[in-house]
Amino acid sequence: MTPHADPRAAFLADPQAGAAVKAADRAHVFHSWSAQGLIDPLAVAGAEGSYFWDYDGNRYLDFTSGLVYTNIGYQHPKVVAAIQEQAGKLATFAPAFAVEPRSEAARLIAERTPGDLDKIFFTNGGAEAVENAVRMARLHTGRTKVLSAYRSYHGGTATAINITGDPRRWASDSGTAGVVHFWAPFLYRSPFYSTTESEECARALTHLEDTIAFEGPGTIAAIILETIPGTAGIMMPPPGYLAGVREICDRYGIVFVLDEVMAGFGRTGTWFAAEHFGVVPDLITFAKGVNSGYVPLGGVAISAEIAATFDKRPYPGGLTYSGHPLACAAAVATIQVMEEEKVVENAAAIGENVLGPGLRELAERHPSVGEVRGTGVFWALELVRDRETREPLVPYNATGEANAAMAAFGAACKKNGLWPFVNMNRTHAVPACNVSEAEAKEGLAALDAALSTADEWVA
Template sequence: MAGDLDTAAADQVRADDRAHVFHSWSAQAHVDAIPIAGGSGSYFWDYEGKRYLDFSSQLVNLNIGHGHPKVVQAIQEQAARLATIAPALGSDVRGEAARMIAERAPGDLDRVFFTNGGADANEHAIRMARLQTGRPTVLSAYRSYHGATGGAIALTGDPRRWANESTGQSVAHFFGPYAYRSAFHSDSEEQESERALQHLRDVVQLQGPDTIAAIIQESVVGTNGILVPPPGYLQGVRELCDEYGILLIADEVMAGFGRCGEWFAIQHWDVVPDLITFAKGVNSGYVPLGGVILGPRTYERFADRPYPGGLTYSGHPLGCAAAVASMKAFEDEGILDNVRKLGETVVEPRLQQLKDKHASVGEVRGLGMFWAIELVKDRQTREPLVPFNASGEAAAPMGAFAAACKKEGLWPFTHMNRTHVVPPCTISEDELTAGLDIIDAALDVADQHTAG
């Protein structure tokens, strides 16, 4: 429990971690991971008893919060009954999870191919699209993240791709809408939507429509800025895909399963993609699980010929049991309503107040429990608080902001020049207000690095 002191255990965790764990996205000699003892609801704590209000949902996946008793119980009961079974054999919880996911998906998407996470979900989605269309190329946006496996990192449009991109991947990138830093010199959301769609049409034409299997887009861009598409944009992408026989893949790995106040974020715009990829919030990462949701057109391509792909742990019973319990808890406890209500009545108005108060806040944007605060040195020029992809001393102002949050017991999610407000979807109004108060105070630190 929070408050229990066990310095010997903390020392052992730290020693084992430093001696034997190779960390992702890190310079290994500089890693000093905080030993974490436990978590419950919106909080987790270390072995010294310090609690952190989790405004990161870990990696924006802990939608149902830490230690939800119904999900924990479902995993325990499933482990005692049948801990694992091969994908070729029938599993009650796999079938139930697939049915429940399909019932919540838009349009006629009614079948689920289960994966172990989001990256391999995107790998299989683009494989399905290429096999269905007979075309090689996939278009994806800059300022996107689709995973770190070979194909998924090629789709990714941020600096994590640079050192990892494999050869032989037929991928082309385009600019998605981002009104605050418009690549199209737009002066309104409507203009941004129109110009971004024209740009995408130009890329399709220049790339060759008959070579393009799919366009993959995060329904709401996640790590790269929580960029909510302007009105008409996703509808326009759908129309463009239909015009040229291109499949639309909605990457809902981060934005789905309640994060934006709907089961899938794309439902905000009444758009039905050809494929949806998911992971993270489907069971809050209690057990790794992801997948691809597909409809009849894709299914029929493989009705009488084998799909050339599979995974040992596809539809793992523990992951599926957690997913079923999580979806039931979301409905029984009105969690989607909680996300919508608090997003509209607490987060949005409070972030607007922070924008008015702090010189370092250039823009706030988002929906549900999915918000970004973009920090700048100068509001007039919109110069970012830290340079693009900054590290070391150049990133110090964001480091100072994050340290101020942690000192007061809030664990933030920061990326480049932004901090994201992405707490568990189960957070209470009091907890949310307390976290925003801490961000308010920490922004005083960021303000010290502005032009005034």
């Protein structure tokens, strides 16, 4: 099979223009997380809904949602119109003033956050949200240390990259950021030799308490966790774990931060993933799905207690573009679209009725699939060489030849018209939250074909 031809894409097909875009990119664009001479970025001509296409007229079903942020798909006309309208009225204004789109975006976000997280500090993205959440926690408590999990990603800026637990941290780890890592629960690859979810939960909480005891409770400002870790593998926390962390934080006066940059705004079938676990943190960081990435926007939702810390004491932080009118207008329109079109409900239904059952059925037929896990439109397939030993299909953080099996799997997906999310030995199924049943099934069929390639590497 070849990538799907689409009438819109065919109309726009212009290989010469694509070659010019690629040439300018290769000459001048410095790409993130990449060895610049080893990459070959696809030149994209356009996108709509759950699809994008290149200049040769090849169309792909996007099972990555960009970087897991186009929660309402590409080019939603109501959000595009809202950005255009706002640009015509007030394209930009400094953050010290009250402007309508900023006020309304904050109100709509606060209406959907759990508990009393009713004050919103706007940033330009998720990493800056984490930076400011940590700063707030340290100033609120007068402490410096932050605890975070090894299997995590919290952003690429100075504090956020030190808090991150995955290998992207290593090159920039200063060792002076006051960050301590611990093991969060992950039953499939349990660091605690657990055999049940209840064992994993209890042992993970004991491990966290032990870490706190040996680090000194009075030195710890915050514990930050992705509610459901995203890039690191979409590991659903076992029942009771997040509630247990909440109790530990309350006992020691530690600020509990939930990072919902990827999991928030409908991705898991609820507005915020915390709703699945009945937990209210002290701070929530968000970005990505808040406006489907149409204009960069992130933020921190702040509890009443922490907000009160800065009632008479200036908060020492800010950004030139905090609450940018175009970004906030996009957020207002996105939230309205999600309500009107029942996007959150669709994500829940697609997960329960299509993706969950479909991915589990693939696992039954493909020996390369070790585990399926997720909820809503937030799923991961753990690919293995051996189901019994659970040996990953490629080694941890593999590159080059060591990563050949996953590279072959990814190429097979693209050949079948699916743009996959591939990280280490996993592929994630993370389409738009408003993906249709037919589109989801199309993605499953493409995964089915590509997993046959992964099966060739099974021991």
